[in-house]
Amino acid sequence: MVDVTASQLRTASASDYLALLKPRVMSLVVFTGLVGYVAAPGPGDWVLGFAAVFAIAVAAGASGALNMWYDSDIDLVMTRTRSRPIPSGRVDREDALMLGLTLSALSVVTMYLAAGVLAAGLLAFTIFFYAVVYTMWLKRATPQNIVIGGLAGALPPAIAWAAKTGSLTLDPILLVAIIFFWTPPHFWALSLLQKNDYAAAKVPMLPVTHGAKATRLQIFLYSLLLAPLAVTPVLTGLGGPIYLAVSALGGLAFVALAYRVLRSNAGEGVPAEDKRARDLFGFSILYLFTLFAIVFIERGFA
């Protein structure tokens, strides 16, 4: 019998396991899911609504854990992710895998119990799309990784809508489309700033494969698509007069900031130029948050 002292073994705390669930991503998903639930027609049920949004949050956390399990090699190389629980040695990869699989199953079962087969099916699809299609395949294969993979992050409002109504209409699809077309300019603005990190980790992000100039052009083109798209909820009645004003003005500001990025040398190692991309990145978060907050207020207090 060999007695092994555990001094080299991890002393993971509960907060390390919580970090595996990417709480910041979870909070965004809770918000967009909540907006989807409140915006959907019908009286709703607070207990079932809470359960549905909770299941979406847990599913997002499970996807995060599966992502960290699979991407621990990349996370170890990149400065931004080096201190995550697995690369820092506080949590074993297998623990993250088990946590991800367990929470995936529990979230889908909870959603099925609370909201039925459509919402549960969409939730299972979202986990699969993020963990398998995006993380295992697209992320390392194509510079379109975050464009296609962005669908997983865009779906929560539609899942919550389906949880409340049992069906999908044009309105939740518009909410999904807004997040879907918002994702590329948002992430590419960030990736311009972290180009070297992605290159070192051999992740084929657009600035690495096609250069900063092509990325700046793509950011601008997507902003031209996003700005008018974000106004369309007014046409279906999902957005009211406040939404119209804010989405129109916010869209103009988004395009203006994207144009500044286009005309800059952001992503080419000059801090003053990188600021243009950082400004767009920061504004993009405010923009999406505000649009969804207004839908929440206009529909929730109508």
Next chain:
Amino acid sequence: MNETVTLTPEELKARKRRNMWLALSLIAFVVLVFAITVSKMQAFSLLGGGQ
């Protein structure tokens, strides 16, 4: 060959805390399923189900 692991007091403490959170999570899940069931049953009876 058999191996045993001797945990340090800090590691024992960390394990206890992790187990506590796991227990609380399981209790929360049971409560959530109970609340969902009650809510569904109420909705069912409001619709006149079972009559």
